Amino acid sequence: MTKEKAADDGIIRVRGLKNQFGSHVVHENLDLDVYRGEILGVVGGSGTGKSVLLRSITGLQPPSEGTIDVLGTNVRQADDDTRAALEARWGVMFQDGALFSSLTVRENVEVPMRAIEGLDPDIRRDLADLKISMVGLPYLAGDKYPSELSGGMRKRAGLARALALDPEIVFLDEPTAGLDPIGASAFDALIRGLSRSLGLTVFLVTHDLDTLHAVCDRIAVLAEKRVLVTGTMHDMSQVEHPWVHEYFHGPRARAAIDAAQCDAGRKG
Numbered sequence: 001m002t003k004e005k006a007a008d009d010g011i012i013r014v015r016g017l018k019n020q021f022g023s024h025v026v027h028e029n030l031d032l033d034v035y036r037g038e039i040l041g042v043v044g045g046s047g048t049g050k051s052v053l054l055r056s057i058t059g060l061q062p063p064s065e066g067t068i069d070v071l072g073t074n075v076r077q078a079d080d081d082t083r084a085a086l087e088a089r090w091g092v093m094f095q096d097g098a099l100f101s102s103l104t105v106r107e108n109v110e111v112p113m114r115a116i117e118g119l120d121p122d123i124r125r126d127l128a129d130l131k132i133s134m135v136g137l138p139y140l141a142g143d144k145y146p147s148e149l150s151g152g153m154r155k156r157a158g159l160a161r162a163l164a165l166d167p168e169i170v171f172l173d174e175p176t177a178g179l180d181p182i183g184a185s186a187f188d189a190l191i192r193g194l195s196r197s198l199g200l201t202v203f204l205v206t207h208d209l210d211t212l213h214a215v216c217d218r219i220a221v222l223a224e225k226r227v228l229v230t231g232t233m234h235d236m237s238q239v240e241h242p243w244v245h246e247y248f249h250g251p252r253a254r255a256a257i258d259a260a261q262c263d264a265g266r267k268g
């Protein structure tokens with residue numbers, strides 16, 4: 001996947017985005033393209049506005065300025081019906097899974113499906129169980145409440161809910177945060193496998209260098225209130241900007257490169 005992708009492959013197109021809270025300008029003149037079928041990793045220092053960007057694209061955080069097109073629809077100008085139809089074509093997984101604590105995992109996954117008129121409850125239940133198994137949770141997890149699950153299982157449940165309506169795009173906010181390294185690698189493999197098998201486009205906010213190596217086709221770096229640079233991991237290693245250089249050449253970056261090479265060696 002390269003920066004020269006054809007414009008009609010663009011599935012998300014952000015132009016001139018501005019987000020401001022009081023006098024605090026988080027984004028200014030931010031442009032970003034996400035291409036169909038790719039896994040885009042969004043990185044940047046703490047407070048650079050990665051989550052705000054995700055929330056702007058998904059309509060949860062109305063920006064001060066700019067245009068946001070998703071799947072050919074201008075998100076900011078869409079009427080309620082158009083927005084509802086659009087929201088059915090994407091799924092969002094928030095950091096903590098954002099599950100309803102009073103519902104079982106299966107009931108949580110069924111929540112987005114309740115918007116489908118005339119869907120038989122038994123079929124809805126079966127579909128929810130299918131999503132639960134797709135994310136690698138044991139069958140019995142469907143009957144459990146979020147509080148009865150480990151952090152990693154809750155994240156998987158959150159992903160199952162994001163996949164409830166067979167979306168074309170999934171937005172993931174720090175999916176591996178708080179997981180141990182083995183759990184994080186397993187989650188990386190799950191994201192990669194689902195993206196490839198379902199043809200999903202993935203917008204993935206992360207701090208996790210291992211995830212960038214293992215999962216992402218392309219990286220977008222947020223700095224100086226905008227998307228400073230986009231490209232492959234290899235492209236990132238050539239960028240001279242101080243934050244980008246430190247992030248992609250620091251001790252953690254070297255450890256992640258060693259781990260990725262080790263993994264490639266095992267597979268090869």
Ligand SMILES: Nc1ncnc2c1ncn2[C@@H]1O[C@H](COP(=O)(O)OP(=O)(O)OP(=O)(O)O)[C@@H](O)[C@H]1O
Pocket residue numbers: 021026044045046047048049050051052053
């Ligand atoms: N609703 C809000 N009201 C006021 N300020 C906000 C609001 N949402 C976000 N911000 C501010 O916007 C900035 C960007 O926040 P955001 O959570 O997007 O950063 P981030 O890059 O995701 O950070 P981190 O990597 O630490 O999660 C922060 O300074 C935050 O305090």
